[in-house]
Amino acid sequence: MDIRERIQFTCPHNPSEVLQATDTALSCASNGRMYPVLAGIPILHPDPIRWIADHRDAILAALASSWRLSDSDISIVNAVAEMAGSFEAHGFAEDWDLREGSSDTQLDFSSDEVHSLLNAEKLDGLNAAASRIIQGWGGHVLEVGCGVGRFSREMAQLRESELVVLDNNLKALLHCTAAVKQVRACIGDACALPFQNESFDHLAALNLVDLLECPEDFLDDAYRVTKPGGTCLLSTPDPALGLPDGDSERLQRFALNSGFKLQSRLDGLVWTRHVSPRELQVFSTQVLLLSR
Numbered sequence: 639m640d641i642r643e644r645i646q647f648t649c650p651h652n653p654s655e656v657l658q659a660t661d662t663a664l665s666c667a668s669n670g671r672m673y674p675v676l677a678g679i680p681i682l683h684p685d686p687i688r689w690i691a692d693h694r695d696a697i698l699a700a701l702a703s704s705w706r707l708s709d710s711d712i713s714i715v716n717a718v719a720e721m722a723g724s725f726e727a728h729g730f731a732e733d734w735d736l737r738e739g740s741s742d743t744q745l746d747f748s749s750d751e752v753h754s755l756l757n758a759e760k761l762d763g764l765n766a767a768a769s770r771i772i773q774g775w776g777g778h779v780l781e782v783g784c785g786v787g788r789f790s791r792e793m794a795q796l797r798e799s800e801l802v803v804l805d806n807n808l809k810a811l812l813h814c815t816a817a818v819k820q821v822r823a824c825i826g827d828a829c830a831l832p833f834q835n836e837s838f839d840h841l842a843a844l845n846l847v848d849l850l851e852c853p854e855d856f857l858d859d860a861y862r863v864t865k866p867g868g869t870c871l872l873s874t875p876d877p878a879l880g881l882p883d884g885d886s887e888r889l890q891r892f893a894l895n896s897g898f899k900l901q902s903r904l905d906g907l908v909w910t911r912h913v914s915p916r917e918l919q920v921f922s923t924q925v926l927l928l929s930r
C-alpha cells in the first residue's frame with residue numbers, strides 16, 4: 639500500500655481541482671473560490687462564507703474553549719461575516735457528548751438489564767463489529783461525520799495508513815483533532831466531498847446517513863471518492879432514513895443504486911450513547927459493508 643502520496647484537498651464545487659495554499663486560506667484556481675483555514679482546519683464547506691457567517695459566535699466560542707483561538711482567526715471570522723452581510727445565528731449541535739470521546743466512561747447504573755445491554759454492546763454491538771472491520775484496513779482512509787472521534791481513534795492507529803476526517807461541526811472536530819493524533823481534518827458537507835475521484839481505500843460513515851437531507855448524494859459522492867476494490871462501512875439506527883414506513887432495505891437500495899456492491903449486512907447491533915451518568919440511549923443499528 640503506497641501512502642507516500644498524501645490526500646489533497648480539492649474544491650467541493652470542482653473536485654478534480656486541487657486547492658492551492660495561501661497564507662490563511664486554500665484557493666481554487668479554476669473558479670477563484672477561497673476556503674479559509676481556522677486553527678489549521680480548512681473550511682471546505684461548499685459555501686464557506688455563509689457557513690462562517692451563520693456560525694460566527696459558535697466558531698469563536700469553540701476555538702476559545704479549545705484554546706486554539708488566534709488573533710488571525712478572529713480577524714478572518716469577522717472579515718468573512720462582514721462580507722456575508724446578513725446571517726442566521728446557528729450553534730453547533732450538541733447531540734453528541736464528550737463522554738463518547740472517552741473510553742473510560744463510568745456510568746452510574748446498577749440494574750442487571752443495563753449491564754447486560756452494555757455487555758451486549760461490548761461483545762457483539764456496533765463498536766465490536768466496526769472494530770473487527772476497521773482492524774483489516776490500511777492505506778488512505780476517510781471518515782465522514784467523525785463527531786468527537788469515537789471511531790477515529792482506531793482508524794488513526796492503523797499501520798501504513800493516512801486518516802482524513804470530515805464533519806460540519808467545528809466544536810466536535812476540535813475535540814476529535816485534540817484527542818486523535820495523526821489525523822487531518824476539514825470542515826465540509828458529506829454531500830460535496832472535497833476530494834478527487836478514487837482517492838480512498840476505505841471510507842467510514844458511522845451513524846451519519848440518517849441525519850442527511852441528501853443521503854443519495856452522499857452515497858454517490860462516497861462511491862466517487864472510493865478506489866475501485868475499496869470498501870465503504872456505514873452504520874445507522876434508521877435504515878429507513880426518516881421515512882415512517884420503517885423500510886429497513888432503503889439504505890441498502892440507495893447504496894446499490896450508487897454503484898456499491900453489498901459485502902455484508904448486520905442488523906440489530908446495539909449502539910449506546912452515554913448522555914449523562916443517568917441517561918443512556920440505546921439504539922439498534924444496521925451495518926452495511928460495501929465494496930466498490
Ligand SMILES: C[S@@+](CC[C@H](N)C(=O)[O-])C[C@H]1O[C@@H](n2cnc3c(N)ncnc32)[C@H](O)[C@@H]1O
Binds near residue numbers: 807827828843
Ligand atoms: C450522530 S453523530 C456520529 C458521530 C460518530 N460517527 C459516531 O458514530 O460516534 C453524527 C455526526 O455527523 C455530523 N454531520 C451531520 N450532518 C453532516 C453533514 N451534512 N456533513 C458532514 N457532517 C455531518 C454531525 O456533526 C455529527 O458529528
